[in-house]
Amino acid sequence: DPEECVFVDVTSPSSSKYDSVRDLGTPREAADFVNQKLLDEFLSTRIGVRRKSDVVNANERTGADGQLYYDVAVRVRSYVDSNPLSPNPEDRQEYQEWDRTMRTTLGVSNGRLYSLRLQSRTAATDEALERASAVGKSFRAFEIEPLDE
Known part of the structure; x- marks a missing residue:
């Protein structure tokens, strides 16, 4: 689907230090954090544009790697x-x-917050929603080795 988008973000080790995804609070508090971040990203300088957002859901799970997501x-x-x-x-x-x-x-690993974002039309097909769910559940936060300078 050309309207789907996948984005991965990893925080800088110098800007923040995370021990667990729970450092963001409850799943709902983390969702509010993501919501505000999205509104900031989609801020428009065009006149007459307004954005509205709602948290649809927020869940906690343990991944296949034993990490909390x-x-x-x-x-x-x-x-x-x-x-x-x-x-x-x-x-x-x-x-x-x-x-x-x-x-x-x-998810969190080596003190960094990892986020995988899948963007799609809200009216996406069931197949697209299942695919997005499978991709999200397969996501793993992993150790990143620093580059030698």
């Missing part, structure tokens, strides 16, 4: 005015520009 889903919708520069409110009609769900798996 949080799986969270956040739905983000973008709304835009049809004529944002019009001085007359009746000339501006708000409509939904896009509706996406970000499924994020969070």
Whole structure:
């Protein structure tokens, strides 16, 4: 599906130190953290654009590697005015520009927070949702060796 996107992020060892994914709090608190991060990322400088987001779910699980992971889903919708520069409110009609769900798996290894984000249309097919779930559950946070300089 050309509308699906996968993104992996690993925090810098100098910016933060994590012992466990529980350092983010409960799964719901971690979902709120992810939600705010997404809103910051999708912040728009365009006039007449508004973003709305909701936490869909937040769960804790133990992976096949014995590590603790949080799986969270956040739905983000973008709304835009049809004529944002019009001085007359009746000339501006708000409509939904896009509706996406970000499924994020969070894990910790070697003091770093790892996150895998799968982005898809909220109205994705069951097959796409199953594929996203399988990818999220297969994600593993692993040791990264520092590069020799």
